[in-house]
Amino acid sequence: MAAIFEATCTAPVNIAVVKYWGKRDTSLILPTNSSLSVTLSQDQLHSKTSIRASADFSSDRLWLNGHEESIEKNKRLVACLRETRALRASLEAENASLPKLSGLKIHICSENNFPTAAGLASSASGYACLVYTLSKLFELPLNASDLSVVARQGSGSACRSLFGGFVAWEMGEKADGSDSRAVQIAPETHWPDLQAMICVVSDEKKGTSSTEGMQLTVKTSALLQHRIKEVVPKRMDDMIAAIHAKDFPKFAELTMQDSNQFHAVCLDTYPPIFYMNDISRAIIRIITEYNKDGVKAAYTFDAGPNAVIYAPKENMAEIYSILSHYFPGAAFDDSLDLVKENPQRVAAGLPQNFDARISPVFTQGAVKQILHTKADDGPRTLDSAQHGLLNAEGLPKRLA
Ligand SMILES: Nc1ncnc2c1ncn2[C@@H]1O[C@H](COP(=O)(O)OP(=O)(O)OP(=O)(O)O)[C@@H](O)[C@H]1O
Numbered sequence: 001m002a003a004i005f006e007a008t009c010t011a012p013v014n015i016a017v018v019k020y021w022g023k024r025d026t027s028l029i030l031p032t033n034s035s036l037s038v039t040l041s042q043d044q045l046h047s048k049t050s051i052r053a054s055a056d057f058s059s060d061r062l063w064l065n066g067h068e069e070s071i072e073k074n075k076r077l078v079a080c081l082r083e084t085r086a087l088r089a090s091l092e093a094e095n096a097s098l099p100k101l102s103g104l105k106i107h108i109c110s111e112n113n114f115p116t117a118a119g120l121a122s123s124a125s126g127y128a129c130l131v132y133t134l135s136k137l138f139e140l141p142l143n144a145s146d147l148s149v150v151a152r153q154g155s156g157s158a159c160r161s162l163f164g165g166f167v168a169w170e171m172g173e174k175a176d177g178s179d180s181r182a183v184q185i186a187p188e189t190h191w192p193d194l195q196a197m198i199c200v201v202s203d204e205k206k207g208t209s210s211t212e213g214m215q216l217t218v219k220t221s222a223l224l225q226h227r228i229k230e231v232v233p234k235r236m237d238d239m240i241a242a243i244h245a246k247d248f249p250k251f252a253e254l255t256m257q258d259s260n261q262f263h264a265v266c267l268d269t270y271p272p273i274f275y276m277n278d279i280s281r282a283i284i285r286i287i288t289e290y291n292k293d294g295v296k297a298a299y300t301f302d303a304g305p306n307a308v309i310y311a312p313k314e315n316m317a318e319i320y321s322i323l324s325h326y327f328p329g330a331a332f333d334d335s336l337d338l339v340k341e342n343p344q345r346v347a348a349g350l351p352q353n354f355d356a357r358i359s360p361v362f363t364q365g366a367v368k369q370i371l372h373t374k375a376d377d378g379p380r381t382l383d384s385a386q387h388g389l390l391n392a393e394g395l396p397k398r399l400a
């Protein structure tokens with residue numbers, strides 16, 4: 001049997017607080033504005049990828065969540081493979097003692113521990129994980145920012161998942177995209193108090209993909225031009241300052257305003273795109289009411305109806321109690337011990353001065369699941385022998 005080279009890694013999702021929406025170059029994936037996100041803990045949400053190179057393999061193959069998928073039809077995946085193989089080939093050209101991995105076929109097996117293509121940023125963790133795992137397999141001497149340039153070509157938002165903590169994607173100016181990359185604004189340890197609650201309103205595949213939707217916006221929305229030129233540059237500076245100062249009210253206000261504007265440019269698209277639904281809008285009203293005497297939580301919505309609520313740790317029990325009032329029956333995985341540590345506060349119902357009438361109480365399961373998580377680290381490398389997804393033959397251990 002031929003020698004086996006293999007790497008296994010996990011990568012996190014990130015949820016933007018200044019949204020990326022629009023490309024100036026669709027093949028290199030170069031954005032029309034800079035963006036900024038928080039990387040969420042892999043303990044709750046992650047992609048996990050094993051990649052093996054072997055002379056025994058006769059073609060490149062990919063399994064995603066236990067289903068085999070075509071590599072050739074996926075131009076973005078092909079671009080990530082091409083770039084990393086070329087980098088490996090140049091290392092091999094410089095150092096003849098290195099094994100010739102760039103010429104070997106590979107098997108890629110990846111799993112997301114959460115719904116794929118449901119607006120939970122699976123393309124972000126998925127492509128970050130792919131590129132990070134390739135860099136480990138090929139032993140590429142690149143830093144996370146360099147790798148982000150490759151991951152960006154898989155999915156724009158993926159470039160931000162190469163780092164933990166608070167991450168900016170600088171849009172860059174160059175036509176080749178070499179300056180369109182992610183940089184870390186602050187590590188996760190900077191603001192350990194910041195947590196997130198994800199309300200899963202729908203885990204179904206969405207109607208208009210981000211990729212299609214944003215280009216329709218670029219083509220038809222005049223408001224997007226105002227956002228790009230007048231709003232985002234200042235908002236990026238203000239957001240970075242708020243993060244450095246750990247100023248939650250400012251961070252929250254900017255986050256909510258940016259989510260609102262992103263959905264406004266979707267509405268300004270012709271024909272319009274709607275990602276939020278009645279449940280999403282009820283969550284906005286609930287958080288607005290909760291914030292009436294001072295900003296204690298921030299909502300944000302990506303290209304789907306699911307809400308992400310950012311808040312300091314100390315407010316989470318109260319927020320969970322309010323959400324449980326309006327959305328009974330949501331599944332909750334208490335992995336950060338919120339219920340265990342605050343049994344009375346999570347069952348307290350609405351706070352005293354909260355106006356209950358701002359929203360109806362929804363039927364069981366309107367919000368399917370609430371995930372409690374926090375800002376955390378970037379991609380992690382695992383031991384393939386113990387955690388690998390491929391069996392001795394290089395095929396998935398688990399098929400769907
Ligand atoms: N683990 C993975 N490895 C490789 N590719 C993945 C992985 N997970 C997802 N993808 C790719 O990302 C696609 C889903 O991306 P899409 O943008 O439609 O959804 P999303 O990322 O969940 O939503 P959004 O980016 O709008 O938050 C999948 O069809 C697949 O091509």
Ligand SMILES: C[C@@](O)(CCOP(=O)(O)OP(=O)(O)O)CC(=O)O
Nearest residue numbers: 016019020155156157210211302303
């Ligand atoms: C609303 C967003 O989540 C859009 C993400 O878009 P994608 O990164 O999924 O788009 P492609 O680059 O075409 O793959 C905002 C954000 O994450 O910044």
